[in-house]
Amino acid sequence: MNIYLPIAEVAVNAFLVLGLGGMVGVLSGMFGVGGGFLLTPLLFFIGIPPAVAVATGANQIVASSVSGVLAHLRRRTVDLKMGGVLQAGGIVGAALGIAVFNYLKSLGQVDLFVTLCYVVFLGIVGGLMFIESVNALRKSRRGTPAKRKQRGWVHSLPFKMRFRTSGLYISVIPPLAVGLFVGMLTAIMGVGGGFIMVPAMIYLLGMPTKVVVGTSLFQIITVTAATTMMHAITNQTVDIVLAVLLLIGGVVGAQFGTRIGTLLKAEQLRILLALLVLLVCAKLALDLLLEPSELYSISPIRVAQ
């Protein structure tokens, strides 16, 4: 059954989109990630214009994050104060990201830039995660506990603030910077940025692991919501029909994913996620490196009305 998307102005198979949403939902349920980094490239592959895919992806992440953060709020594993600081940085970052996105769109380089961002970040994060989880798996077999990261230069910066839930007394500069950076990525790549935010919180800010996911989800809601609004207002590229289809698939898929996730060990899960991230990265990198079958591309020139 085909559904005509009013904003993307393309007709897509409804079951294909539901399936995509479902698949990403399963993964996000399994690994506790938003799945935006998979969803947006997959939307490119099925022919959704990149601008629409990025903006609609952000909207879809709002929904899955709301769903996730409610569970964490009940368990009191959300550091609201830290989340607020990250959000402040994130909104500024998102605004910068939108400006960069629109500028590159006018140059015709937005697709390249988005793809490059994906290759670089997925490569780094996937690679690090893979090495780290293989090491952890080895250590757990030998029985030596994993060492907690030492606190470094981050704690010598001014403007210190107390974050009670996280048990931290650190400068607000690093969280603001992390928020800003992830906000930019959200706007440019259409991702929640959890895959960067979570490692940054653990290794850079030294937050306890139990509050990391909830806090990350909490800040992602605000930043993706702001991104959705900015894309809706400046580019008019948010497709509600597409978002709803993805939502339905995603919500159902996430429940199955959570079940599968409980059957596997944490280290095994992380290795699988790392491999998946690297796989997407490799596919995108190949697209850049190999000669495309069609060298030309067409884009409409929007005349200001």
Added chain:
Amino acid sequence: MGSIRRSPWPPRLAVPGLAVLFMSLWSALFAASTAMAEEVVLGLSHDRVAITATFDGSEILIFGAVKRETPISDRAPLEVIVTISGPKEPVMVRRKERSMGIWVNTDSVAVDSAPSFYAVATSAPFSEVLSDTEDLRHKVSIRRAIRSVGSTIEGAQAFKEALMRIREENGFYSLQENVVSLDEQTLFRTALQMPADLIEGQYETRIFLTRDGSVVSQYETVIEVNKVGVERFLFNLSREQPPLYGILALFIAVLSGWGAAAIFQLLRNG
């Protein structure tokens, strides 16, 4: 009380003086009058295409008859060309080149006006039904329907070729020869397929009657393509009230996220 009944009164036949005038015009404008000797009377299966949520393309049946006041000319066989053109818009065509190991967009050419959709159907091979000069005048072929006067860059032709090639591959441009059936040089019909990925607008539909490669008569009409229902509402809202549209998108997202969490919480507890 008597009422006056008005009989239908075709004025052209009613006034003898005018008829004389017509006769003199007939001889004076001989060339023009031969062009009018054969006219198109057209029918469309529908002159509106509604893009609904489940829109999956549309087939438009175009049929008609040739009305003539003189016997069928035996000068050359009559041929029919039907074209449908979507809204014209400027487009940017970009070319990728390898730079530092990766493929990036480098050169670009702006095409002034290219129809979003263009279909040509003919009753015989294109080169036989229309001469090149007539094609140039009426802009019938796909190549001529795309206007790119401003492109002075060397090799701009390659970009135009690419535009045509990509849109032909995606089914937006098509030349279909021998698909207009023509009976007794009078009745013609054809069916043109419009894809699911249509954009809104007025689709200009033209019918040309040709003899010996030159146009003897031309008829134009418009097929309206519009989004309807939810599609219409959402599209308009996104363009006219972007902040409201954004809030609606977020509202739906937050509501479904909260709803999903609540439902699964119930399922787990219950």
